[in-house]
Amino acid sequence: MNQKQSATSSLDFSGYEKTHALRSIFQVAVNLELPLAVWRSPHQKEINLMLSFNKVKEVERPDLETSDKGFIFSPFDPKSGATLFIKSDFHVSFDFDEIIQHEDLTSREGALQAEFLKNVKQQLSTPQEKVNYHVKDQARTEADLDYKDLVQLGVKAIKNNEFQKVVPARSKTISLNADFDLITKYLQLCDAYANAFVSIVSMPETGTWLGATPELLLEVNHSQFKTVALAGTQKRDIDKPISDTAWTQKEIEEQALVSRYIINCFKKIRLREYNEKGPKTIIAGNLLHLKTEFEVNMKETNFPELGTVMLELLHPTSAIAGMPKEASLNFIHQHEGFDRSFYSGYLGPVQIEQKTSIFVNLRCMQLLENDAILYAGAGVTEDSVAQKEFEETEMKFNTLLNILNSAS
Numbered sequence: 013m014n015q016k017q018s019a020t021s022s023l024d025f026s027g028y029e030k031t032h033a034l035r036s037i038f039q040v041a042v043n044l045e046l047p048l049a050v051w052r053s054p055h056q057k058e059i060n061l062m063l064s065f066n067k068v069k070e071v072e073r074p075d076l077e078t079s080d081k082g083f084i085f086s087p088f089d090p091k092s093g094a095t096l097f098i099k100s101d102f103h104v105s106f107d108f109d110e111i112i113q114h115e116d117l118t119s120r121e122g123a124l125q126a127e128f129l130k131n132v133k134q135q136l137s138t139p140q141e142k143v144n145y146h147v148k149d150q151a152r153t154e155a156d157l158d159y160k161d162l163v164q165l166g167v168k169a170i171k172n173n174e175f176q177k178v179v180p181a182r183s184k185t186i187s188l189n190a191d192f193d194l195i196t197k198y199l200q201l202c203d204a205y206a207n208a209f210v211s212i213v214s215m216p217e218t219g220t221w222l223g224a225t226p227e228l229l230l231e232v233n234h235s236q237f238k239t240v241a242l243a244g245t246q247k248r249d250i251d252k253p254i255s256d257t258a259w260t261q262k263e264i265e266e267q268a269l270v271s272r273y274i275i276n277c278f279k280k281i282r283l284r285e286y287n288e289k290g291p292k293t294i295i296a297g298n299l300l301h302l303k304t305e306f307e308v309n310m311k312e313t314n315f316p317e318l319g320t321v322m323l324e325l326l327h328p329t330s331a332i333a334g335m336p337k338e339a340s341l342n343f344i345h346q347h348e349g350f351d352r353s354f355y356s357g358y359l360g361p362v363q364i365e366q367k368t369s370i371f372v373n374l375r376c377m378q379l380l381e382n383d384a385i386l387y388a389g390a391g392v393t394e395d396s397v398a399q400k401e402f403e404e405t406e407m408k409f410n411t412l413l414n415i416l417n418s419a420s
């Protein structure tokens with residue numbers, strides 16, 4: 013029988029630089045083929061590393077309220093793969109220099125933890141410049157249709173009244189610099205994008221994904237529920253105050269469609285009491301977006317399972333699929349021509365101190381041995397110009413490329 017035991021940790025990180033400790037734990041987890049996630053929430057300093065001493069779990073229908081503590085990682089399309097859950101068996105929180113650990117393990121997990129801790133100690137005393145990460149070999153699919161042609165096809169379908177909006181995406185493969193180090197780049201992303209959710213998800217089943225997303229899908233913090241409608245993109249001019257930003261009619265409508273989608277989800281469950289704030293301009297690294305926030309008090313509305321219900325209704329939102337959902341998804345499946353995999357899926361920590369924060373996996377890339385695949389999409393409406401949407405995806409790639417190409 014697997015008896016639960018509360019293992020006391022024998023790891024002492026004092027005297028080690030935070031980056032070195034993070035690097036050491038990451039390296040040992042990968043060596044032991046453990047699934048792990050690293051994240052830094054928007055506007056926080058603290059970096060979290062969570063791992064499981066078990067294989068990642070497949071979840072058919074996430075139940076956020078009754079879930080174990082862990083990290084959820086879901087592809088865009090449920091048909092392309094299951095939603096995965098890394099149960100938290102070990103969670104280190106790098107809060108400035110303080111490191112907190114939580115464990116509650118079975119005896120098998122405890123034995124693996126002992127090996128893990130022993131290896132981390134060894135690794136801590138070894139100077140290290142680079143970490144390895146999980147790589148999943150995969151057949152690379154290149155889209156048949158040129159992106160601008162795909163956008164034009166979308167505009168034509170909109171003019172034909174097939175749907176109102178679609179968000180076609182593309183991918184781009186780049187070579188990694190010979191001195192690429194995942195942890196160095198991760199920390200640079202955290203510094204550069206204070207208001208993004210910056211993450212690494214690495215496991216044998218999915219390989220390694222790195223991202224800095226600006227888009228919250230949903231948050232449940234005690235009894236407070238939040239979601240946002242994020243859309244409309246322009247390049248940020250750092251010399252200009254964001255209050256001076258002007259948006260075109262096309263961008264205003266594109267974002268309003270995402271807000272309308274969220275309000276329709278509330279309508280479906282007869283939820284009438286919500287607070288709506290916005291839209292306002294927000295900074296997302298090198299870009300600006302329009303954002304409206306929606307908040308619900310789950311106690312006052314007597315809706316304790318709102319997180320789970322809304323996760324099912326919201327994903328994929330019209331910020332990544334289109335409006336109406338079914339027709340735009342059909343278009344994407346029929347014409348996009350490549351597997352989005354975990355791009356525009358969702359990810360985030362679940363039930364950590366009664367808080368769940370799930371983000372849309374944007375501005376992300378999948379790391380291969382020597383290459384990386386970047387992903388980006390753009391919201392297409394009746395007034396879209398193909399060249400502009402193409403440039404927008406290039407700007408979205410730059411969120412990561414600016415950091416990848418910077419000196420380490």
Ligand SMILES: C=C(O[C@H]1C=CC=C(C(=O)O)[C@@H]1O)C(=O)O
Nearest residue numbers: 243244245331374388389390391
């Ligand atoms: C689909 C992406 O962004 C979405 C989120 C914000 C703005 C968007 C836009 O303006 O098109 C997209 O809807 C992406 O980054 O790949």
